[in-house]
Amino acid sequence: MVAIRRQIHARPELAYEEVATADLVAERLTRWGYDVHRGLGGTGVVGTLSAGSAERHIGLRADMDALPIAETSGKAWASQVFGKMHACGHDGHTAMLLSAARHLAATRRFDGHVHLVFQPAEEGKAGAQRMLDDGFLELFPCEAMFGMHNMPGLPAGRFGIVPGYAMAAGDRVDIVVRGVGGHGAMPHAAVDAVVAGSSIVMALQTVVSRNVPPLDTGIVSVGAFLSGDAPNVLPDTAELRLTVRAFRPEVRDLLQQRVTEIAHAQAAVFGARAEVTYQRGYPALHNDHEKTAFCREVVREWLGEAGLIPDAAPISASEDFAFFLQRVPGCYVFIGNGEGAEGGCMVHNPSYDFNDRVLSTGASYWVRLVEACLPAA
Ligand SMILES: [Zn+2]
Ligand SMILES: [Zn+2]
Missing domain, CATH: 3.40.630.10 (Zn peptidases)
Structure with missing residues (x-):
C-alpha cells in the first residue's frame, strides 16, 4: 500500500x-x-x-x-x-x-x-x-x-x-466597478473606482452579520482587490474577487441576492457602476x-x-x-x-x-x- x-x-x-x-x-x-x-x-x-x-x-x-x-x-x-x-x-x-x-x-x-x-x-x-x-x-x-x-x-x-x-457550497463572484478615471489632484472631475470598491468591501461585511439568520452560517470573503498603479492617478476600474460559502440552500440564495444588490447599490451611491458575475461552484x-x-x-x-x-x-x-x-x-x-x-x-x-x-x-x-x-x- x-x-x-x-x-x-x-x-x-x-x-x-x-x-x-x-x-x-x-x-x-x-x-x-x-x-x-x-x-x-x-x-x-x-x-x-x-x-x-x-x-x-x-x-x-x-x-x-x-x-x-x-x-x-x-x-x-x-x-x-x-x-x-x-x-x-x-x-x-x-x-x-x-x-x-x-x-x-x-x-x-x-x-x-x-x-x-x-x-x-x-x-x-x-x-x-x-x-x-x-x-x-x-x-x-x-x-x-x-x-x-x-x-x-x-x-x-x-x-x-x-x-x-x-x-459548504462554494461560489465565486467577480465584481468590476467602473468609474471615470482622472488626476489624483482633481478628484472632483473623476468617479473614483477605488472608493466605490472599498465601500462595497465594507458593506459586504454586513451580509452575514445583518442578513443571515443568527443560527445559520455563511461566509463572504474578498480575496482580491485589484485597482490602480500610480499614486496620482485615479483608476477608472476596480476588480473584486470573492469566495462565498453556505450550507443550507436558502442561505446560499440569500447570499447571492444580497452580495449582488450591495455591489450594484454601493457603486451607484458614488456614481459608478458594478458588473457582477456570480458563478455557482460545488453545492x-x-x-x-x-x-x-x-x-x-x-x-x-x-x-x-x-x-x-x-x-x-x-x-x-x-x-x-x-x-x-x-x-x-x-x-x-x-x-x-x-x-x-x-x-x-x-x-x-x-x-x-x-x-x-x-x-x-x-x-x-x-x-x-x-x-x-x-x-x-
Ligand atoms: Zn484539496
Ligand atoms: Zn481533497
Missing part, C-alpha cells in the same frame, strides 16, 4: 490529466478480476466487483488529481514534477481504495455489486459532475455512495462523521442521516467508540462528492491524518504529506463498509 501511495505521490497529475494514475488503477483492477470501465469524465475509472446473487449496487469513491503547488516536503518520494504535487492526499485516497479493491476481490464476503469510482478533477474542476454528465448513474445505478477524505489535525486513523450538511455536501448512522455503526463495531471523533464538526470548505450525494444518498467521512509533526500539516500546504500509517485503517473501513452494507447470505 505504501509503495503504491508513494508511486502515485511522485507522479502527480492535475485535473483531467490523470492518465498515468488512471492507467495504474485500471491495470491493478483488471489484474484482480474487476470489470473495468474507463473514460467517464475523461480520465475516470470505475471497477466493478460482484459476489453472490443480490441485485444491489453501491459506489465507493476516491479522487486522483493533484494540485499546482511546488512541493517542499523534502521526502524521498516527493513530487518529481516541478509545480505539481499531491497536497490534498488524493494519492492516499486512491491507494486506500485500491488496497480495499484487492482485499475485496480476494475475500468476496459480500452479496451484490460494488462499484469503485476513481474520479478525476476534484480540485475545483468538478470531475464528479463530469462523470455524472457522462452517464455514471445510468451505467452504474447505485443505491448508496460513500466517500472519504483525510483531515490533518484530527487524530490519525480516527473518523469524523457528521450527519446532514458536512461541507453543499449533505450526508444522509440514515447512511451516516450506518457508517458510524460500522466504525463503532470495529474500533469501538474510540474510533469516532466525538466532536466532529462540519467544515466550511467545499467538495465535489456533493454532486454524487445530490443524486444518491450516502455519507462522506473524514479520516484523521494525525496531529503536529505526524500528519498535522494542513492540506494544500507545500509541506503536506499523506500519513502512510492511516492507509490500512482507511482501506479496512472500505472493506467493512462493503461487508456491512451488502451482507453475505
